[in-house]
Amino acid sequence: MSFFxxxxxxxxxxxxxxxxxxxxQQLLAKLCQDVVDALQYKGSVPQxxxxxxxxxxxxxxxxxxxxxxxxxxxxxxxxxxxRASNLDQKQFLEILEKQTGITNQAGKVLATIWERExxxxxxxxxxxxxxxxxxxxxxxxxxSSSISENLVTPFVTINISVSNTDDLVQTHSFExxxxxxxxxxxxxxxxxxxxxxx
Amino acid sequence: xxxxxxxxxxxxxxxxxxxxxxxxxxxxxxxGVIDSQLGSDQVISLVDTLExxxxxxxxxxxxQNALEKLLEPLELRQDFHQHFLKFWEQQRDEIRSxxxxxxxxxxxxxxxxxxxxxxxxxxxxxxxxxxIAIVELLLSRNQQEREDTKSIMxxxxxxxxxxxxxxxEEIESLLEKGIQQKN
Numbered sequence: 001m002s003f004f005x006x007x008x009x010x011x012x013x014x015x016x017x018x019x020x021x022x023x024x025q026q027l028l029a030k031l032c033q034d035v036v037d038a039l040q041y042k043g044s045v046p047q048x049x050x051x052x053x054x055x056x057x058x059x060x061x062x063x064x065x066x067x068x069x070x071x072x073x074x075x076x077x078x079x080x081x082x083r084a085s086n087l088d089q090k091q092f093l094e095i096l097e098k099q100t101g102i103t104n105q106a107g108k109v110l111a112t113i114w115e116r117e118x119x120x121x122x123x124x125x126x127x128x129x130x131x132x133x134x135x136x137x138x139x140x141x142x143x144s145s146s147i148s149e150n151l152v153t154p155f156v157t158i159n160i161s162v163s164n165t166d167d168l169v170q171t172h173s174f175e176x177x178x179x180x181x182x183x184x185x186x187x188x189x190x191x192x193x194x195x196x197x198x
Numbered sequence: 199x200x201x202x203x204x205x206x207x208x209x210x211x212x213x214x215x216x217x218x219x220x221x222x223x224x225x226x227x228x229x230g231v232i233d234s235q236l237g238s239d240q241v242i243s244l245v246d247t248l249e250x251x252x253x254x255x256x257x258x259x260x261x262q263n264a265l266e267k268l269l270e271p272l273e274l275r276q277d278f279h280q281h282f283l284k285f286w287e288q289q290r291d292e293i294r295s296x297x298x299x300x301x302x303x304x305x306x307x308x309x310x311x312x313x314x315x316x317x318x319x320x321x322x323x324x325x326x327x328x329x330i331a332i333v334e335l336l337l338s339r340n341q342q343e344r345e346d347t348k349s350i351m352x353x354x355x356x357x358x359x360x361x362x363x364x365x366x367e368e369i370e371s372l373l374e375k376g377i378q379q380k381n
Contacts (some may be wrong), residue, residue, distance in 0.1 A: 004252070006348075009285070011342045018237055021320070037320065045203070049288050108228060112279055113200055129332055129351045129353050130350075130351065130352045130353075131352055131353060131354075132352045132353075132354050132358055135361075135362060135365065136363060137369060139369060139372050139376075141376065142301055145256065147258065147297065147300050147301060148256075148257035148258060148259070148297050148300075148301070150257075150258035150259055150260075151257070151258070151259055151294075151297060151298065151301070153298055153301070154373055154376050154377075155301070155302070156369060156373075158307075160335075160352075162350060162352045164355065170349055172305070172335075172337060173304065173305065174304070174305040174306055174307050174335075174337045175302045175304060175305070175306055175307075176302075176306065176307050177295070177298045177299065178373060178377075180306070180307055181369070181373070183310070183364075184295075184307060184310060185369075185370060187310045187312065188359065188362055188363055188366055189363055189366070191312055191314065191331045191333070191354075191359055192359045192363045193361060194314050194331070195314065195329050195330075195331060195355070195356045196356070196360075198314070198316070198329040
């Protein structure tokens with residue numbers, strides 16, 4: 001939800017796009033189509049080995065991980081695009097070119113497929129449940145501010161990293177006042193108790 | 199001016215100053231006390247007297263004693279004086295939390311929801327029938343009179359949540375120590 005609308009680039013996207021740039025146009029179009037079909041449950045997830053051998057036929061050497069990352073990044077981009085409101089082909093290409101190192105040629109391929117398929121990609125059904133990768137916290141006390149002089153109050157700041165289903169990591173940070181933190185803590189403890197019991 | 203008018207002023211000014219209600223103008227106040235004997239000059243003078251006090255007690259989170267001291271030079275009628283004190287006692291917590299939230303400039307946590315699922319299908323056999331929690335955090339930020347909210351969803355297993363709770367407990371004890379020191 002945040003690449004096309006908030007311009008937030010997840011970690012690993014540049015490397016993945018770099019590999020994507022090496023694809024011959026037709027093969028890239030086929031891969032995009034495969035990904036979009038998989039998103040609609042019309043086909044299965046593209047196979048790394050298949051694409052690796054197709055690339056080899058074109059004398060392009062890409063490792064298993066590199067090919068996997070291109071598949072992952074396409075899933076990510078098309079899912080994210082389906083969540084952005086009213087993204088047209090031109091905007092899709094513009095944002096893609098601005099935010100990543102994609103070549104114009106490759107970008108056009110992705111954008112064309114987007115234009116063709118966008119009404120078929122239901123934005124509501126996409127579960128975007130990621131995995132919690134990292135959880136950092138700090139506690140600080142604000143002892144003065146332009147808004148209030150005397151309010152000596154602690155704040156808890158949390159920094160969490162979540163990898164979405166396509167292995168691209170996004171980090172979010174938020175602050176809580178003490179009562180808000182207590183509520184947050186209560187929820188987590190409840191979850192903990194439940195998971196212990198089951 | 200009767201007590202009910204005084205109460206109306208206090209409540210309206212809190213709405214204006216803390217709840218950012220733009221409809222509370224001097225005209226609005228004038229109309230609210232139309233059955234009193236107050237002229238528009240007196241309304242303005244009352245607003246000018248009460249507003250700085252209401253701002254100060256909220257932004258500096260003043261105690262009842264401090265408010266008493268602020269009210270002394272005004273020489274309010276006894277029942278008005280008492281009412282103001284009682285009013286502050288009732289409103290203080292809510293106003294304190296409004297001011298505190300104003301201090302969070304970036305994203306704040308506006309909601310937590312979660313559910314626990316049993317994994318029935320997985321690549322690894324060992325993962326099947328393991329409970330897993332799916333947590334959704336709603337983060338909000340005030341952007342130019344609008345509130346933007348984004349949602350972050352992630353799954354978390356037994357081990358992860360246990361580690362998380364350990365960290366939470368660490369934060370809790372830190373906050374306890376901090377609060378004790380302050381008192």
